[in-house]
Amino acid sequence: MRFLAVCTALAAATALTGCSQLADPAAGPQKVTLWLMKGSASEDFIDAFTASFEQEHPGTDLEVRIQEWTGIGDKVNAVLEGKSKESADVIEVGNTQVARYIETGGIEELTLEGLREWGSKDWLKGLSDPGSINGAQYGIPWYAANRVVIYHKDLFASAGIKAPPKNRQEWIQATQKLDKGDQQGIYLAGQNWYVLAGFIWDEGGDIAVETSGQWVGALDDEKALAGMDFYKQLQALGDGPKGADEETPPQSQVFARGEVAQIIAPPGQVAEIEAANPALKGKLGFFPIPGKTTDKVGAVLTGGSDLIIPERTRHRKGAVDVITALVSEKWQTELARTMSYVPNKTTLARVVEGNEGAAAMAPGAAQGRATPKSARWAEVEAKNPIKPFMTAVLTGQDPRQAARAASEEIGKVLSADR
Numbered sequence: 001m002r003f004l005a006v007c008t009a010l011a012a013a014t015a016l017t018g019c020s021q022l023a024d025p026a027a028g029p030q031k032v033t034l035w036l037m038k039g040s041a042s043e044d045f046i047d048a049f050t051a052s053f054e055q056e057h058p059g060t061d062l063e064v065r066i067q068e069w070t071g072i073g074d075k076v077n078a079v080l081e082g083k084s085k086e087s088a089d090v091i092e093v094g095n096t097q098v099a100r101y102i103e104t105g106g107i108e109e110l111t112l113e114g115l116r117e118w119g120s121k122d123w124l125k126g127l128s129d130p131g132s133i134n135g136a137q138y139g140i141p142w143y144a145a146n147r148v149v150i151y152h153k154d155l156f157a158s159a160g161i162k163a164p165p166k167n168r169q170e171w172i173q174a175t176q177k178l179d180k181g182d183q184q185g186i187y188l189a190g191q192n193w194y195v196l197a198g199f200i201w202d203e204g205g206d207i208a209v210e211t212s213g214q215w216v217g218a219l220d221d222e223k224a225l226a227g228m229d230f231y232k233q234l235q236a237l238g239d240g241p242k243g244a245d246e247e248t249p250p251q252s253q254v255f256a257r258g259e260v261a262q263i264i265a266p267p268g269q270v271a272e273i274e275a276a277n278p279a280l281k282g283k284l285g286f287f288p289i290p291g292k293t294t295d296k297v298g299a300v301l302t303g304g305s306d307l308i309i310p311e312r313t314r315h316r317k318g319a320v321d322v323i324t325a326l327v328s329e330k331w332q333t334e335l336a337r338t339m340s341y342v343p344n345k346t347t348l349a350r351v352v353e354g355n356e357g358a359a360a361m362a363p364g365a366a367q368g369r370a371t372p373k374s375a376r377w378a379e380v381e382a383k384n385p386i387k388p389f390m391t392a393v394l395t396g397q398d399p400r401q402a403a404r405a406a407s408e409e410i411g412k413v414l415s416a417d418r
Contacts, residue, residue: 031061032318035091038066040143040305045338053325060318073097073378080106080310087312089319092305096371096378098131098139101308103375108309111137113320118327122345126302126368133373139306140323141344143335146300146368147195147264148286148360150273155183155261156285164287166294172233178261179237186262187254188235190242190394191387194301195264195289200227201299201369202292207386208372208410215374215414217407219389225403228393235394242394245387256280264289266303267340267357286360302368304341374414385409 036046050062065088067075076091078084080101093101101107114120114137120128123141131139151164159178165171179185188195197207205223208215218224238260241248252269254260256276263269267286274281289298307326309319325331332343333351340358342365343351349366352358371377389406393399 029059029061030315030318031063032089032315032322033063033065033087034322035065035067035088037072037092037094037305038068040092040339041335042338045335048334049325049331053322056325057318057321060321062322067092073100076101077104079312080104082106082312087314088310089313089315090322091308091310092142093139093308095127095130095139095141095144095302095304095306098306098308099133099373100375100378102133102138106311107138108311108313108316108319109136109138110140110309110320110323111135113323114140117324119345119347122347124302124304124342124344124346124365124368126300126365126370127304127306127344130370130373131306131308139308140327142305142307142326143332143339143341143344144302144304144361144365144368145266145268145341146302146361146364147198147266148288148357148364149262149290150255150265150267150270151262151285151287152255152258152260152280153283153285159261164285165290167290168230168292168298171290172237175234175237175262182259184238184240184260186234186238186264187240187251187260188231188238188264189240189244189246189248189251190235191245191390192264193245193384193386193390196227196231196386196390197301197369197371198289198299198364199230200224203227203230206372208374208380208407208414210372210374215372215411217385217410217414219386219407219410220400220403225399228390228399228403231390232394243391252276267361270357286357288360288363297363297367300364300368302365302370372414376414376416380410380413383409383413 046064050064053062054060076093079088118140124144127141127144131137155178161174161177165174175185203223203226205221205227206218209218251263251265252272253276255263256273258277270284289300291298307323313319327344329348332348335341336343336352336358340355342358342361346366349362352362385406389402392402
């Protein structure tokens with residue numbers, strides 16, 4: 001009881017550092033453990049960040065542990081629930097996974113730090129929104145990536161297209177010019193629902209909406225159907241399979257054959273394309289997915305990562321210090337330039353201006369969105385009724401009927417009792 005009283009009395013003075021931060025100077029350095037996902041940051045970045053952090057925070061040792069994506073959900077939940085032999089003070093999680101972990105419980109609320117230190121007003125919404133529930137912030141945006149249009153510069157030049165299209169109408173017109181003979185104007189698989197989501201958001205629609213705590217699918221809304229109709233127009237200007245997604249076959253391999261003018265993909269796929277066909281080096285460009293009007297690029301599904309702190313951390317202040325450093329302009333710039341990501345704030349988009357792929361992502365990321373903020377969204381993706389809906393529309397079936405069936409399935413999954 002005396003310990004609790006001391007904790008209460010010190011709360012204001014320690015400014016949210018927490019009672020767990022009352023360290024014994026004789027105990028030696030505190031070790032703060034950071035979990036990062038494999039591939040999120042280079043070894044050089046991690047080494048440089050660790051050395052800099054430890055130099056700026058004497059008495060703190062930073063241990064970075066790299067985690068595999070496979071099975072990470074159960075592993076994080078075990079830490080949050082106190083059922084793991086391993087510990088972590090800061091954990092990188094996928095932005096669309098945060099709602100699941102919030103429901104599990106055991107995540108520190110970081111609203112005040114986010115508002116005070118981390119520049120929340122400029123955060124990318126596609127990263128920050130999934131990390132908040134009822135105005136409380138649990139996930140702190142770290143980096144983003146999204147899809148852009150990758151195009152074959154020579155094919156555009158041969159078709160007399162001097163500049164990338166700036167709106168949907170220009171995009172359709174350009175793609176029509178490019179779609180001739182054995183050449184495809186665009187390769188767009190019929191079940192690329194990530195791309196469809198952006199078109200639906202451009203129309204003001206949504207995939208699913210929550211009303212009074214109940215989720216319902218929204219693909220049968222007129223605005224969502226308008227987004228699907230545009231997808232159908234664009235998809236018809238190439239030979240993408242109507243009953244498969246972008247990995248069946250991998251669209252980068254199709255593009256590498258040299259007879260496709262455009263694909264919609266993360267810029268990182270250029271490396272795969274050039275590896276498959278070195279003759280395309282220097283011939284590929286990028287532009288943001290065009291929006292309905294010239295003054296606004298198309299909406300995109302934001303990918304990327306947030307940072308969370310487990311409630312069970314024994315080093316809350318050290319964990320907050322790690323996040324403060326990772327989201328600082330210095331390390332956001334370093335990460336973005338090293339990994340070709342979009343920084344976590346709209347105000348930092350300028351730092352990737354010299355990187356053509358990342359610079360093309362930034363405008364879309366500024367208005368990007370994430371999947372519906374439900375802990376059960378992963379179950380929707382596992383069954384994915386969106387894909388057969390898309391195929392049904394592309395093969396001439398009634399769009400409303402197909403959308404209604406998909407919406408009902410989405411609602412059942414999201415609102416089912418555990």
